[in-house]
Amino acid sequence: MITSDIDAYLLQHQHKSLLRFITCGSVDDGKSTLIGRLLYDSRAIFADQLSALEADSKRVGTQGQNIDFALLVDGLAAEREQGITIDVAYRFFATEKRKFIVADTPGHEQYTRNMVTGASTADAAVILIDARKGVLPQTRRHSFLVQLLRLRHVVLAVNKMDLIDYDQSVFDTIVADYRAFASAIGIEQFTAIPISGFAGDNVASPSAAMPWYDGPTLIEHLETIDVEADAAQARPFRLPVQWVNRPDLDFRGFSGLIASGSVRPGDAVRILPSGRTTTVARIVTMDGDLPEAVAGQSVTLTLADEVDCSRGDVIALADAPPQVADQFRATLVWMSETPLLPGRSYWLKLGTQTVGATVQEPRHAIDVNTLAELSVKTLGLNDIGVAEVYTDRDIVFEPFADGADLGGFILIDRATNATVAAGMLDFALRRAQNVHWQAVDITNAAHAQQKGQVPRLLWFTGLSGSGKSTIANLVEKKLFALGRHSFLLDGDNVRHGLNKDLGFTDADRVENIRRIGEVAKLMTDAGLIVLTAFISPFRAERDMVRAMLPEAFVEIFVDTPLAEAEARDVKGLYAKARAGTIANFTGISSPYEAPEHPDIRVDTTRESPEAAAERIVEHIMGVWTHDL
Known part of the structure; x- marks a missing residue:
């Protein structure tokens, strides 16, 4: 029975326009209560839900009424216990004129990210203010985020008017205070409505207690927001390609959701970022071809020419492309x-x-x-x-x-x-x-061929004192003896020049490795075999360098236990780190993320530096023989 009721309810409202909006504001401004009231007044609560809500309301000790509307949306146990909203709760309801999806967003500053999540898909924002408290810091914070996310329709709902005896002067003062702040952050227009979510004043029905207010109720105003007017149809055509539709050899289309504008067969379009131009041949849907498609529709376009286009490309109006x-x-x-x-x-x-x-x-x-x-x-x-x-x-x-x-x-x-x-x-x-790439006549391949070798980046990583520099130095000596053209970039040496401005914070370590990766790439472009000996503690940065040189990168993990590296402590650095005189020291006060799948692993507790160097050279020479 419940399922059939829900199906009938959805069928009744399926052809109405949809407005997505958020409620936001400071803690305890009454956001959840307001949404509960909206659901109740729009008859979006089924009998079983209402019974459970009444039982929950009695259990939490609601006073002055039979129903605590906030319990409809404060779904997490932690929210009910604390009386606050933590997660973003989405609820659907409808009136005779429109469908709505409302997001109840958290009021606490620590949950700002949740509020941004809720606002990212919204068309409008209802900013609540407790009439007893006025404009609060979190009110300003959420308003700033609403403006940052370009929500054009803003409603200022001054809530809990019943607790100030419906005093118009208090309402007018709050609206004036908010207007001054809103103007400073770029919110030029908003609609102010005095309400009581608790009592229902001016939510779905006009309030007899506030005869001085002759504007629309909250529901009436939300029903009149013209979403279609600010839909993207007025802007130039854009279709981000989601996938290439190729069911057989005779059909090739490009599918996606039209982000803005409209398109017809015969329209000239440009494929970006390549810039290639062509025309639209067909607009294909499951229900047959369309003479026109507009923003918000998911379609498949076929093009008049065979062009290179794939997921991530954008099909745009030829004469007004994006950047x-x-x-x-x-x-x-x-x-x-x-x-x-x-x-x-x-x-x-x-x-x-x-x-x-x-x-x-x-x-x-x-x-x-x-x-x-x-x-x-x-x-x-x-x-x-x-x-x-x-x-x-x-x-x-x-x-x-x-x-x-x-x-x-x-x-x-x-x-x-x-x-x-x-x-x-x-x-x-x-x-x-x-800034553009300058074409050159001598290619990377020509540099490598002149030197008779395949460029490589031998990336030695490990703790301080693991033996990276010692082994890297031995490897280069062996390569030099074999007539190979190489260059060794050592961590300490580089910090005397190229990276002398960097310290040892996590951010500086990231930048240190980024610069080394760029220098190493230039050297491999010149055909050199580059050896680097850096702690490079973070996997993300090693992966970044690998992405720069996917064919040349060889990760060599000099695997030495912390206790062994500390026992060596040739430079006395571990002792200083333990004493607290060196901050951000890898292995002591800063993490080292060991490689999970290195190309070569050297266990220095079982293998001498000389033997390790010999094995590395043999490995590399075998790869070169295959590549050459």
Whole structure:
């Protein structure tokens, strides 16, 4: 019976327009109660849910009414025990005019990342303010995020008016205070409504207790927000390609969700980032070909010409294409408990594009309470900052202000696949447009052929005192004796020049390895066999260098137990680290992430440096013989 009721309810509302909105504000402003009231007043609660809700309300000791509406959405046990919202709760309801999906977002500052998640797909924001407390820091924080995420429709719901005897002067003062802050952050328009989620005033029905307010109820206003007007149909056509549809040899189409604009057969389009132009032949759907497709529709396009197009490419209007670049200024909301490591390689996912990316040291962080720009070295959990982002290849984009589909992205940790940040692209850096690869006549292959060898990067990694430099030096001597052209980059030696400005923080270690990787790449391009002896403690950075030189990179793990390396302590560094006079020392106060699958592993407790060097050379020579 319950299932049939739900099916009938969904069938009744399936053809109505949909509005997605979030509720946000400070702790205990009444967000969950308001949503519960919306569900109740729109009759989106079934009989079994209502019975369970009444039982829960009695158990938690609700006073003054039979139902605690907040319990409808505070689903986590921790939320019910603390009386707060932690996770983002999504609920569906509908009225006679429209369907709604509402996200109840957390009020605590520590859950800002959850609020950003809820806002990322919303069309509008309802910002609640407790009439007794006025505009609070978290109200300002959430308003700043709403503006940052370009939510154009903002409702200021001044809640709990019943607790101040429905005083108009208090409402007017709060609205004036909020307008001053909203104007400062760029929110030019908002609709202010006095409500009581507890009593239902001005939520679904006008309030007799506030005759001085003659505006719409909250539901009435949400029903009139014109989502279609700000849908992307007015903007130029863009279709990020999700997959190439090739069911047989006779059909080849490009499938995806139209992000903006409209398209018809015969329209001239451009494939980006390649820039190749062609025309649309057909618009294919499961229900047959269409004469036109618009933003929000998922379609398959066939093209008049055989062009190179794959997942991640963007099919766009030929005369008004989006931009292509690999260096940007972006605004980041950091969502991980592990701070940003400037220079570390992350995955950047923008639409259907996934590329490697590095974030430079932030230009500044933003204090959303004062709007001050703070000087910082990194970003921590829930921080908001502005930084430069570099991708390892060109991506197709638009500024976030022009559209989230090609302007909003996430950063993903390469090791854990966890989302660490949400970002908004502001603009491409000018140097990204002005700096180009210069074609040269002498190729990398010609350099290698002249030297009669296959370029390699022998990357020695291990703890301080493991014997990396000793073994690397012996390997180079053997290569030199064999007439090979090589160069040894040693960790200590490089820090006297190229990296003399870097310390030993995690961020500096990341940058140290990035620079070495770039130098090593140039040397292998010249046909050299490059040997490097660095602790290089983080897998992410070693993987970054491997990605730079996938064919040349050889990871050699000099595996020496910490106790053995500390016993050697030739430079006395471990003793100083134990005494606390050296900070961020690998193995003591900073981690070492051992290679999981090194190309060569050297156990220095069982093998002498000379024997290890001989084995490495034999291994490399065998690879060269095969390559040559």
